[in-house]
Amino acid sequence: MKIPILYGPRDLRIEEQPLDTDHLEPDELWIETEITAFKIGTDRGNYEGAEQVPGAPDYPRWVGDSNLGVVRGIGQGVTRFQVGDRVVTRQAHQSEYITRESASIVKVPEGAHPEDAVFAHLYALSALCYHKAHFVPGENVAVVGLGVLGLGAVALGPLFGARVVGIGNSPVRLEMNERMGAHAGFLYDDPDLEAKLDDFTGGAGIDLVILTANPWPAYRTSVEIVRPDGRVSIVSLMGRGEPSLDFNPLAMEWFYAKGISLIAVSGPPADLYPNTRQPSLEENRFSAERTCAHVLSLMAEGRLEPKRLITHRFHYSEMVQAYEMAYHREKNMLGVVFNWKD
Ligand SMILES: NC(=O)c1ccc[n+]([C@@H]2O[C@H](COP(=O)([O-])OP(=O)(O)OC[C@H]3O[C@@H](n4cnc5c(N)ncnc54)[C@H](OP(=O)(O)O)[C@@H]3O)[C@@H](O)[C@H]2O)c1
Numbered sequence: 001m002k003i004p005i006l007y008g009p010r011d012l013r014i015e016e017q018p019l020d021t022d023h024l025e026p027d028e029l030w031i032e033t034e035i036t037a038f039k040i041g042t043d044r045g046n047y048e049g050a051e052q053v054p055g056a057p058d059y060p061r062w063v064g065d066s067n068l069g070v071v072r073g074i075g076q077g078v079t080r081f082q083v084g085d086r087v088v089t090r091q092a093h094q095s096e097y098i099t100r101e102s103a104s105i106v107k108v109p110e111g112a113h114p115e116d117a118v119f120a121h122l123y124a125l126s127a128l129c130y131h132k133a134h135f136v137p138g139e140n141v142a143v144v145g146l147g148v149l150g151l152g153a154v155a156l157g158p159l160f161g162a163r164v165v166g167i168g169n170s171p172v173r174l175e176m177n178e179r180m181g182a183h184a185g186f187l188y189d190d191p192d193l194e195a196k197l198d199d200f201t202g203g204a205g206i207d208l209v210i211l212t213a214n215p216w217p218a219y220r221t222s223v224e225i226v227r228p229d230g231r232v233s234i235v236s237l238m239g240r241g242e243p244s245l246d247f248n249p250l251a252m253e254w255f256y257a258k259g260i261s262l263i264a265v266s267g268p269p270a271d272l273y274p275n276t277r278q279p280s281l282e283e284n285r286f287s288a289e290r291t292c293a294h295v296l297s298l299m300a301e302g303r304l305e306p307k308r309l310i311t312h313r314f315h316y317s318e319m320v321q322a323y324e325m326a327y328h329r330e331k332n333m334l335g336v337v338f339n340w341k342d
Contacts (some may be wrong), residue, residue: 001016001017001018001019001094001095001096001097002014002015002016002017002027002094002171002316002325002340003015003017003061003062003071003092003093003094003095004061004062004064004093004316004319005060005062005063005095006046006047006059006061006062007059007060007062008049008059009047009048009049010048010049010095010323010324010327012047012063012319012320012323012342013226014316014317014319018182019096019097019098020103021034021072021096021098021177023100024073024074024075024109024176025075026076026077026078026100026101026281027073027077027078027102028070028074028075028098028100028101028316029058029071029073029098029099029100029105030071030073030079030096030097030098030102030206030235030283031067031069031070031071031072031074031087031089031091031096031097031098032069032070032072032095032096032097033067033068033069033091033093033094033095033096033097033294033340034068034069034070034086034114034339034340034341035068035114035118035337035338035339035340036064036066036068036093036117036118036316036337036338036340037064037066037068037118037119037122037148037335037336037338038064038066038148038322038335038336038338039064039065039066039122039148040147040148040284040326040333040336041147041148041149041212041214041236041237042071042237043063043064043322043326044321044327044329045214045237045241046061046063046205046325047063047242047326047327048241050240050241050298051240052245053191053240054235061323062092062093062094063092063093063323064092064093065089065090065091065092066090066118066119066120066121066122067088067089067091067092067094067118068086068087068088068117068118069087069089069096069113070084070085070086070087070311071083071084071085071086072096073089075101077101078101078171079101080101080105080107081107082099082175085107085108086107086108086109086114086117086157087105087106087107087108087118087270088105088106088118088120088121088292088296089103089104089105089106089121089317090103090104090121091103091129093338095340096328098249099250102119103239104288104289104292105289106121106289106292106296107199107293108120108296109285109296109297109300110300111232111300111301111302112296112299112300113299113305113307114301115306115307115310115337115338116304116305116306116307117296117299118309118337119152119306119307119335120292120295120296120299121288122148122152122306123152123153123155123156123193123295123304123306124151124288124289124291124294125149126149126152126153126155126156126210126235126264126266127152127153127156127160127291127295128235128265128286128288128291129149129153129212129233129235129265130153130156130208130210130211130265130267131232131286131291132233132264132265132269133208133210133231133233133261133263134269134270134272135160135162135208136207137160137161137162138161138162138163138205139163139207140162140163140165140200140201140204140205140206140208141153141157141162141163141164141165141207141208141209141210142164142165142166142167142168142197142206142209142210142222142225142226143157143164143177143182143208143210143212144163144167144188144209144210144211144212144213144218144221144225144322145168145169145211145212145213145218145236146166146167146169146173146174146177147173147212147213147309147334147337148309148334149168149212149235150166150168150210150213151176151180151309151334152178152210152306153165153210153212153306154166154177154181154182154305155180155181155214155304156295156298156304157181157182158181158183159298159303159304159305163183163200163201164181164182164183164184164206165182165183165184165185165186165200165206166182166184166186166188167185167187167188167193167221167225168184168185168186168187168188168189169188169189169213169218170187170331171187171335172331172332173331174186174187176309176334179253179308179309181246182321184196184200188218188221190215193221193225194225197225199327203294204227205226205227205228205230206225206226206227206230207226207227207230207231208226208230208231208233209223209225209226209231209232209312210233210235211232211233211234211236212236212313213236214236214237214238214239214240214241214242214245215239215242215243216238216239216242216243216244216246216249218236219234219238219249219334220247222234222257223249223254223260223262224254225257226258226260227258228257228258228259228260229258230260230261231260231261231262231263231264231321232260232261232263233263233265234262234263234264234265235265240268245338257321260287262303265308266285268284268286268288270288271284271285271286272285273285280338288320291327295317295329306335308329308335309334309335309336310334310336310337311332311333311334311335312325312333312335312336312337313336313337313339314336314338314339315338315339316339316340318337319338322336322338
């Protein structure tokens, strides 16, 4: 099988590694990859040698975790999947692999286009930005940072009942923000941002900010624009690969005086009404897999289309090119997919 391995900063090599698909264990699946998607934010950091994410492997390491493929073989004990099923997993970029049924595998429903479905786990993370903050339909939501996760949050907002405004750092991204269905879009350094948001919310203010950008100026914008007692849902890895902080992030004027909540988007949301009577369903109602299945159902209904944002389609052998473009922070580069068919 073929797999790209990152040996160090800007040293990505596509390798051939053996894979024994003839001796599957009872709970194993053999999956052949069709396409993978590029998680730009995190993978650019790994590629440029930024601070390691806790729990992530050191070099040499695999890259990527948005993989769409077809089940080619199953062990005797596998019950949830069949040969021929199309599935999305959080496995790395690679041509084929073996995984256990207990891993994060979600079946792609009929009607969901592969170039939408391959982004399902990333959009599930965008959805988690709402769930973790216990979003309420009708709330005003500002998304600060319009990359893959930010534009995923923009696209999901109206489907969840939010009024959404995108806050970006370039006109190209504001155009994509509009294409994904935002109600409004502004630049983060717009001198009239406060007045424009006041007008956008009819004076009610921004109830929830979803922060997806690592640089500290984006954090500052977020705590400045959220209304008193509002929430800032932070999915970004603050400061990773960025210039260091030059202000107090918990300054009294923002934190104490406004009484805001800062929420880390990692791990499942608190389940307000957990199912305590059916042990088999005790899993969190909005686990990553259940949220991924919901996102896929919206794609199958044609209401959620990440493929609208695909700017580059590469053959996997051209992967280094894509990582170099991310390294140079190409603004026109957003949705990127890799084709694994030789
Ligand atoms: N919590 C988790 O479990 C989890 C999982 C996956 C990813 N992440 C993190 O989530 C973040 C978002 O991922 P992504 O793939 O969407 O990343 P991304 O493509 O880097 O998106 C962030 C966007 O925000 C822009 N930006 C930078 N400063 C800004 C500012 N002051 N105001 C407005 N926009 C600004 C960036 O522009 P530039 O390119 O010019 O900087 C970029 O376009 C990354 O930090 C990633 O590591 C977290």
